[in-house]
Amino acid sequence: MTALTLIIPIFGLVLVGWIASLTGIISERVGDGLSEYVFSLAVPALIVSTLTRPGLSGEIAWGYWASYFGGAAIAWATGSLIGRRTEGVDRRGAVLHGFAASQSNTVFVGVPMILQAYGEAGAFPLFMLLAVHLPLMMGAATFLIESEGGRPLGHRLTSLGLVLAKNPIFLALAVGMAMKATGLSLSGIPKALVDSLGGTASTCALIALGAGLTRYKVLHDLPGASIVAALKLGLHPLAVYLLAFHVFTMPPAYAGVAVLFAAMPVGINAYLLAARYKSEQGLVAAAVLVSTLAATATTVGWLMLLGRG
Template sequence: MSNLLAIVLPTFGLIGLGFFAGKLKLLGDRAGDGLSDYVFLIAVPALIFRTLATGADADANPWGYWVAYFGGVAVVWSVGMWLAIRVFKRDRREAAIHGFACGQSNTVLVGVPLILQAYGDAGAVPLFLLLAIHLPIMMSVAALLIESSGAAGRPLEVAWRLAKTIVTHPIILALAAGVAAKSAGVVPTGAARSIVDQLAATASPCALVSMGLALKRYGILSDRVPVLTITALKLILHPFLVWVLAFYVLPVPPVWGGVAVLFAAMPSGINAYLVAARYKTGETTSSAAIAVSTALSVVTVSGWLWVLGIV
């Protein structure tokens, strides 16, 4: 648990920095909005492009592994949206944020160091195979769900607006550019690689500071029941489903299955708040869910490490 705390505490440090910067009026709401826009429009697309363009090729068939992980994502995302609409009476746009928070894992800040520490070099290949598609898929689905939820009008008009959104959306553009660069064997080098790397490196810290400012604005104790529901779906149901699929349903090697379970056991990722801030819906719930799930993950992830026989 001490190793997990060493990984989780820096996350809270950056969130706390943003929170107290807002409390002390060093940074205001406009700064938080500007930071979230910067991360969503520039830093995260740079991170997606770099991940896809420079990722390693798979040496093994990862389909069962991916199905096990994203099967769990599909279930908790659907359950989260259903509860948001039916129980918590939220509209479909905010329900998409609830579902996204249930399925989106904090990979860069918590997942990568923890999984590599747990499995060492044996876990590197499955970890980075999942990383290569996790963020692009999750962000793209979230954006499309929200855009389609707000669409109204004749079918052809709706289809045209959605198509226009897809071809101009920064996440979709980054996804397409990364896949194209990888397929063509064009890897950024020199000054171009340095620019992409530096932009990608700013995504997590800027997003966490922005979320700290949001917590100051919206509060961490508000919307408690939806926040605790999202936290339970993310920390308990998601890894449980992946564990069942990877170890008892699909032919996934044990180390690969363990990596998938730990990946699913991570707390809600910061991208849930970034999407919420971008579309101005669900900011209160998403920011609080990220903070609460990160705090409780110290206990739940330790439990999953025990289940997997690592501790």
């Protein structure tokens, strides 16, 4: 398998979704519905199906977590520092700059990409990282932004808990890990239903991502968005690569999963958070678009460096 034969089908589906939306073959309403289906049903089903699969097991050394989140911290701090020094960006906006520079698009691109690249060897470290990534990154961003408003600690923690409790991905991870810990597995009709839903996740996610890109405007916020995209696609995976391969010790597949996870474009959660707090929406939306387009080239480089192409 070469890097290009892995990349082309994935980003090709993003292109199909973008063209279909641009030409009116699918409407914005259909694109939104497809995104909601992926986020609420398809990917949660894929997570439960994968985590409860017999034979999926492994051990995660603390160096794996340190490598990924150490790299994320470096990218986040750099993005926030640049944001703070940018005219017109307040402290809340600077938090969003840093969050966008370190928040990977895991659901729409990361899961299909990494499973294609590493297969069964990468499934366990991928979903374990996904389990920690969502609550930790979203929790840190929400906590930092809420702290700017001077709200009491208890209120901030309650707000964070409500956000996570309503997130289908987080709930699916909790259910899947609980079933795995207790030895429960799916069988019969329930397994067939969950596997059918999970089997649609990758294709639908990539089409939905492409369709959603048509709504983002980039010209006004292009300079700032380009900086965020460069941090996300360059600094974040580079820092993780150095930590995973040259500082800590772990199986090659685990290190590769961490690097590819970091090499994914800016995640849609960064835009959703910016929209929720009505800060830096244009820049973050543009960063999602710019980084997704640029990732078609940068991901090839990381795959070749990792020996997957």
